[in-house]
Amino acid sequence: MTRIPDLLRRGRSYSFEFFPPRTPEAEATLERTLEELAALHPAFVSVTYGAGGSTRERTHDLVVKINALPEMTAMAHLTCVGHSRAELEGIVGRYLDAGIENVLALGGDPPADADLPPGELTYAVELVRLIRGVGDFAVGVAAHPEPHPRSPDVATDRRHTAEKLAEADFAITQFFFEAHHFFELVESLRALGVDKPVIPGIMPVTSIGAIRRMTEMQGSEFPAWLEARLRAVEGDPEAVREVGVQEATNLCQALLDGGAPGLHFYTLNRSTATREIHANLGLG
Numbered sequence: 001m002t003r004i005p006d007l008l009r010r011g012r013s014y015s016f017e018f019f020p021p022r023t024p025e026a027e028a029t030l031e032r033t034l035e036e037l038a039a040l041h042p043a044f045v046s047v048t049y050g051a052g053g054s055t056r057e058r059t060h061d062l063v064v065k066i067n068a069l070p071e072m073t074a075m076a077h078l079t080c081v082g083h084s085r086a087e088l089e090g091i092v093g094r095y096l097d098a099g100i101e102n103v104l105a106l107g108g109d110p111p112a113d114a115d116l117p118p119g120e121l122t123y124a125v126e127l128v129r130l131i132r133g134v135g136d137f138a139v140g141v142a143a144h145p146e147p148h149p150r151s152p153d154v155a156t157d158r159r160h161t162a163e164k165l166a167e168a169d170f171a172i173t174q175f176f177f178e179a180h181h182f183f184e185l186v187e188s189l190r191a192l193g194v195d196k197p198v199i200p201g202i203m204p205v206t207s208i209g210a211i212r213r214m215t216e217m218q219g220s221e222f223p224a225w226l227e228a229r230l231r232a233v234e235g236d237p238e239a240v241r242e243v244g245v246q247e248a249t250n251l252c253q254a255l256l257d258g259g260a261p262g263l264h265f266y267t268l269n270r271s272t273a274t275r276e277i278h279a280n281l282g283l284g
Contacts, residue, residue, distance in 0.1 A: 079108025149219025
């Protein structure tokens with residue numbers, strides 16, 4: 001099996017994120033996406049985790065299925081939300097038994113429409129420690145370049161990120177649209193004595209409405225210059241997608257030129273934009 005820290009030590013990683021499908025049609029779409037993106041030889045892929053019901057089990061099944069593919073290494077997302085300590089230990093133990101070696105530890109936010117009990121753990125750093133106690137996993141955490149919407153200020157956010165990354169192996173960021181946000185995050189973590197790898201998360205814009213909703217949810221900026229470029233062609237969905245892909249390519253190039261250890265693409269279970277950016281960058 002392959003541990004993500006080992007991959008990062010060998011060189012840059014290019015990775016993709018998926019979510020568990022909820023319908024047979026969505027499952028067929030994801031199957032096609034996996035086949036198309038496997039040709040790009042990703043260093044690893046990750047699978048998101050919903051805080052409630054059958055989504056949790058679908059994450060486990062999809063992670064195990066992907067990890068069994070010869071060309072894929074899968075990382076499971078896991079959140080503290082709505083879980084007892086014993087439940088979390090059980091979930092991690094199942095991954096250990098299934099041969100999964102990589103887990104992304106997240107504090108998580110309870111969904112607005114779910115009536116979940118409070119979890120016994122609150123913060124991602126507590127989950128990192130729990131995972132370490134179950135087995136010899138490679139553990140990642142999330143980082144917020146702009147920063148986390150619940151943080152009272154940037155300095156507090158950076159301290160909390162440094163504390164959890166000090167106990168984890170690497171971080172993956174939420175998406176952003178301007179490279180300086182990423183480099184400021186990395187520099188602030190280094191100033192706090194933490195130099196673990198931080199992989200930037202990339203979200204190509206393919207719909208103005210969708211990206212505005214997502215930026216508002218995660219508390220990040222939708223830059224005026226990018227919105228202006230997209231609004232100029234908003235009557236043509238294909239032109240919107242082309243602008244989004246080009247600007248994501250420019251961002252990726254700036255990040256790689258500045259020394260980023262890799263790129264993590266939020267695919268939304270579609271492959272086209274990611275494949276186009278990959279080709280634009282000449283990544284093979």
